[in-house]
Amino acid sequence: MADHSGALMRISFQALEQLLAAIFVRHGVSEANATILAGNCAGCERDGSLSHGLFRIPGYISSLKSGWVDGKAVPDIEDVGAAFMRVDARNGFAQPALAAAMPHLVDKVVASGVAVVAIRDSHHFSALWPDLEPLARSGLVALTMVSGLACVAPPGGRSAVFGTNPIAFATPVAGAHPLIYDFATSAMSNGDLRLAARAGHDVPLGTGVNASGELTGDPKAILAGGALLPFGGHKGAALSLMVEVLASALTGGQFSSEVDFSNHPGAETPKTGQIVIVIDPARGGNKLFAERVAKLMGSVRDAGQPRLPSDRRYRTREASERDGISLQTDTYEYLVSLSH
Template sequence: MNSTQLLSLAEVRALAKSVLVSAGMDDHGSDVIADIVMCSERDGPRSHGLRNLPFYVQSFTSGYANAAATPTIERIAPGVLRGDGDNGYYQIAANMAREDLIALARQNGIAAFTCANCHHLGALRFDTEPLAEAGLVALAVVNSLSLVVPHGGLRPVFGTNPMSFACPREGGAPVVWDQASSTVALMDIKMAAAEGRALPQPAGLDAQGHPTADPEAILETQSLLPFGAHKGAAIAFLIEVLGAALAGGTLSVDNEQRKEHGALNIKGGATLIAIDPTRFGNVAFDDYISRICSEIEGNDDARVPGDGRLKKRVEAEAKGVAVSKDLLAQLKTMMSQG
C-alpha cells in the first residue's frame, strides 16, 4: 500500500480532466473523456482508466488526434445518423448523437449511428449503458489497430476489435458487457508486462510464431491471438465490417499514420445500434430478460455477463480506488508540461 495512494472517484475525475485540459482538450470533450476514465477506475478494468491518460495525451501532443475536435452529425436515412469525429475521440461524437439516436430508435424501432474520422480508447460499454438505461437494447462495435492474427495466420490483420451489448433489466441495473475479439485486451497485456507477471493463458505469438503467455514477447511481436480460435477471428471480421467498412473508417491494417505518430490507436470506424424492444411486438420482453437472468443467477458460480462490475462499482463508490504513486507522478509531470 506504500506504493499507492487512495483517491475518491471525484478526485480521479478531477485529475483526469486536469490532465486532458492541460493537453489542449476543451471543456466539453474533457468532461466526456474524464467521465469514462473515472467510470473505468470505478467498474474496471482499471487498465482502461488513469493508465490510458498518457495515451490520450500522446495522441494530442504528436499531432495525431485533434484535442479540440468539434464533431458533426447528420441524419442520412430515417433511422441512420452519420458522424464525422473531426479527428477527435469517438466518445465525444457518440455523446453528441445520443439523444437523437434514442429518439430515432423510439420512432422507428431501430436506429444506428456510425462515425468515421475518429479515434477510440477505453471501454465501449459506456456508450451502450446509457441506451439501456433509457430502455433500449444496444450493440456497439469499433475496429482498432491491426494486432490480432487470423486463426492459422502469422501476420496481424484485425484489431482487438471490441464489441459491447446492453439491455434493460426490470428492477435492476441494465445488463451490460463488453469484450475484445482478442484473447486478452492489449492494455491488460501491457499491465501484466509492467507488473512482471505472466498472462493466465497464451494470448499472442512470440518471435518464432509460437503461442505464448509471456506479455513481453507478445508486445515485441505485436501479434495477439483471437479468443476461441476461428470463432473469435470471425467476430473480429464482423466488427471490421460493421465498424470500418460501414462507417468508412480506417481498416485495422492501414495503420501507417499511427506508426508515424507513435500512437496507440488508429482512426477506425464505429457503429452504435439502438433497438426499442417496445416496438418489436413482444409485450413480455422484460419478463424474458428476468427469466434469462434468473436461470443464470444461483447456477453454481455463474453470473450474468457484466455483473462483476456492479460489485466493484459499489466498493469504489464507498472506498475510492488505490492508484499507483508512480502513475500519479507521471500524470502530474504531464500536467506541468502541458
C-alpha cells in the same frame, strides 16, 4: 505510472473526474471533449476496468502531443435516414462523437424501433461499456463494435490484420443494473496484455504468437513483433472480421490494418470507426421485456454460472461510491503534475 508499492489513498469520482478533465485540457483537449473523456476514464477506474482507466492516461497524452489526434475536434453529424446517422469524428475521439449523436439517436430509436450510428475517423481508446450504459438505462438494447490497431493474426495466419476489435452489448434488466458485456474478440485485450507484460506475468498459451509465428506465453514476445490470436479459434476470428466490416468498411473508417501513425511518433490511439446499433425492445411488442431478461439471468445463475457479465463491475462501483476510488498516492501526485 510504473508499479508502486506506495501508500494508498481514496478519491471521489467527482474529484478524479475534475483532475482528469484538467489533464486533458492541459494537453490540448477542448473543455467539452475533456469533460466527456474524463468522465469516461474516471468511470473505468471507479468500476475496476483498470486496463481502460488511469493506465491509459499516458497513451492519451502521448497521442495528443504527437498531433495524431485532435482533442478539439467538433464531430459532424449527418442525418441520413429515419434510422441512420453518420458521424464524422473529424480525427477526434469517438466518445464526443457518440455523445453528439445521442439525443438524435434516442429520438430515432423511439420513432423507428431501431437506429444505427456509423462513426468514422474516430479514435477509441477506452472500454465500450460506458458507451452503452446510458442507452440501456433509457430502456434500450444496444450493440457496438470498434476496430483498432492491427495486433491480432487470423487463425493459422502469420501476421496481424485485426485489431482487438471489441464487441459490447447492453440490455435493461428489471429491478437491476443493465446487463452489459464488453470483450475483445482477441484472446486477450491489448490493455491486459500490456499490464501482464509490465507485471512480468505469463499469459495462457493460445493468447498469441511471437515474431516467428510460434505460440508463446510471454506477453513481451507477443508485443515485440508477434501477434495476439482471436479468442475461440475460427469463431472469434469470424466475429473480429465482422467488426472490421461493420465498424470500418460500413462507416467509411480505416481498417485496423490501415492505421499508420509512423509519421506521428508517440501516437497510440487507433483512428478507425465504430458502429452502434440500438433497438427499442418495447417495439418488439413484449411489454415484459426487462422482466423476461431478469428471469433469464436468474436461470443462468441457477444453472451454476457464478458471475454474469458486469456483476463485478457494479460491485466495484458500489464500493468506490461508498469508500472512494482506491489510488496510490504516487499515481495521484503524478496526475496532479500532469494537470498544470
